[in-house]
Amino acid sequence: MKVVKFGGSSVASAEQFKKVANIILADSDRRMVVVSAPGKRHESDIKTTDLLIRLAESVTDKGYDEEVLYLIVSRYSEIIKDLSLHESLVNDIKDTLLKAIEDYRHDEDRLMDALKASGEDNNAKVMAAYLSSLNQEAYYISPKEAGMVVTDEPGNARILPDAYANLEKLRDRKGILVIPGFFGYSNKGHIVTFPRGGSDITGSIVAAGVGATEYENFTDVDSIYSVNPKLVENPMEIKELTYREMRELAYSGFSVFHDEALQPVVRKKIPVVVKNTNHPEAPGTRIVHERKVSGYPVVGIASDTDFCSINITKYLMNREVGFGRHLLEILEDEGISFEHTPSGIDNMSVIVRGDQLKNGKEERIIHRIRTELFVDDVQIERFLAMIMVVGEGMAKTLGIASKATMALSDAGVNIKMINQGSSEGSMMFGVNEDQVDLAVTSLYHAYFSPVGVR
Numbered sequence: 001m002k003v004v005k006f007g008g009s010s011v012a013s014a015e016q017f018k019k020v021a022n023i024i025l026a027d028s029d030r031r032m033v034v035v036s037a038p039g040k041r042h043e044s045d046i047k048t049t050d051l052l053i054r055l056a057e058s059v060t061d062k063g064y065d066e067e068v069l070y071l072i073v074s075r076y077s078e079i080i081k082d083l084s085l086h087e088s089l090v091n092d093i094k095d096t097l098l099k100a101i102e103d104y105r106h107d108e109d110r111l112m113d114a115l116k117a118s119g120e121d122n123n124a125k126v127m128a129a130y131l132s133s134l135n136q137e138a139y140y141i142s143p144k145e146a147g148m149v150v151t152d153e154p155g156n157a158r159i160l161p162d163a164y165a166n167l168e169k170l171r172d173r174k175g176i177l178v179i180p181g182f183f184g185y186s187n188k189g190h191i192v193t194f195p196r197g198g199s200d201i202t203g204s205i206v207a208a209g210v211g212a213t214e215y216e217n218f219t220d221v222d223s224i225y226s227v228n229p230k231l232v233e234n235p236m237e238i239k240e241l242t243y244r245e246m247r248e249l250a251y252s253g254f255s256v257f258h259d260e261a262l263q264p265v266v267r268k269k270i271p272v273v274v275k276n277t278n279h280p281e282a283p284g285t286r287i288v289h290e291r292k293v294s295g296y297p298v299v300g301i302a303s304d305t306d307f308c309s310i311n312i313t314k315y316l317m318n319r320e321v322g323f324g325r326h327l328l329e330i331l332e333d334e335g336i337s338f339e340h341t342p343s344g345i346d347n348m349s350v351i352v353r354g355d356q357l358k359n360g361k362e363e364r365i366i367h368r369i370r371t372e373l374f375v376d377d378v379q380i381e382r383f384l385a386m387i388m389v390v391g392e393g394m395a396k397t398l399g400i401a402s403k404a405t406m407a408l409s410d411a412g413v414n415i416k417m418i419n420q421g422s423s424e425g426s427m428m429f430g431v432n433e434d435q436v437d438l439a440v441t442s443l444y445h446a447y448f449s450p451v452g453v454r
């Protein structure tokens with residue numbers, strides 16, 4: 001049994017729905033289908049989820065933005081009409097939106113989640129109706145019925161362990177089951193969404209729950225590439241990579257796959273295959289537990305911006321027992337998670353995502369570090385980018401770091417930080433944001449040119 005997830009652009013129009021149906025029906029193992037909300041049909045289009053967010057934000061005691069509601073309903077009505085499905089579906093969708101507004105108009109967070117979730121929920125209903133219209137036995141399954149229980153944190157749901165046992169029961173159901181992505185239900189019965197892009201997470205949870213043989217994730221690219229194709233022309237396609245490699249790449253900016261989505265399938269060692277709805281014949285990229293390393297030692301290079309470094313200096317820091325703990329406790333008190341902690345004998349930096357230092361947190365942290373840790377100096381450096389060079393093959397290969405430093409120095413990029421974990425499966429470079437694209441491009445050419453390290 002395979003779980004197949006279709007992303008927003010794969011279910012953005014009637015034409016895309018037809019491709020999706022062909023894909024599902026081409027393989028009888030494709031029994032569980034997870035769908036996103038209708039995404040962009042072209043570059044300048046607006047995702048339905050973004051429209052739903054706008055609608056939620058427009059709700060006041062006096063009403064809501066009718067124009068936005070109209071745009072949302074139109075997205076579905078166009079699909080429904082072009083697929084020759086029953087018009088009553090359109091009215092049902094409009095009614096669910098109006099009911100969500102009515103029910104939650106006085107609770108901003110719940111309203112936002114209910115409307116955001118409706119994007120995928122309604123699309124799953126349309127998909128099930130379409131498959132049925134093709135004489136297939138297909139059913140819409142709501143996350144409530146499926147037992148997709150999650151924590152009660154609006155916009156940031158996490159799956160609860162019970163969900164897996166609940167989902168396992170779906171194995172006994174007949175036909176093709178269509179499940180909306182992106183949300184679950186809390187034990188209190190509220191709709192709660194995962195973070196943005198969270199339909200990937202649903203797919204992965206369903207795959208783990210039903211014990212799928214494979215989790216196929218259909219998007220609009222032929223494969224995952226070794227580097228952002230916007231930076232390098234015709235970059236290398238990745239045929240296979242491990243969960244760990246994918247996790248590192250997704251963390252540092254590869255947006256093909258939600259980085260939280262791997263966790264459920266990793267535990268069960270279920271292979272993930274990223275494929276293209278518009279070109280399903282292409283083999284895609286397989287993400288697996290283990291792979292045989294051959295060819296290039298580096299599998300991919302990714303980068304992300306908006307990092308900050310809290311740089312702390314204190315003479316004899318290395319001899320002070322508990323310094324690191326106390327420092328991290330200050331961050332913990334402010335609810336800040338850290339990404340890396342490069343250090344020297346008398347200095348330590350803590351790298352955090354820039355958006356975590358808002359709302360006066362920066363000032364409070366600096367103040368506490370100064371007054372409680374008696375440091376010689378503390379400064380915050382902003383506008384940093386982190387580049388991750390990733391590959392299981394790096395561990396056994398000499399010269400990986402020298403290749404990087406040479407390429408960066410040839411390109412005139414100043415390295416502000418270097419970090420390599422003990423697994424040697426990745427290497428991180430911190431550079432200024434304005435040099436990041438240049439840095440990534442030169443690293444790519446250093447590792448993937450025909451004369452690269454093999």
Ligand code: ASP
Pocket residue numbers: 007008036037047049050119181182195196197198199200
């Ligand atoms: N529709 C949601 C979003 O745009 C979730 C998803 O597509 O994965 O974030």
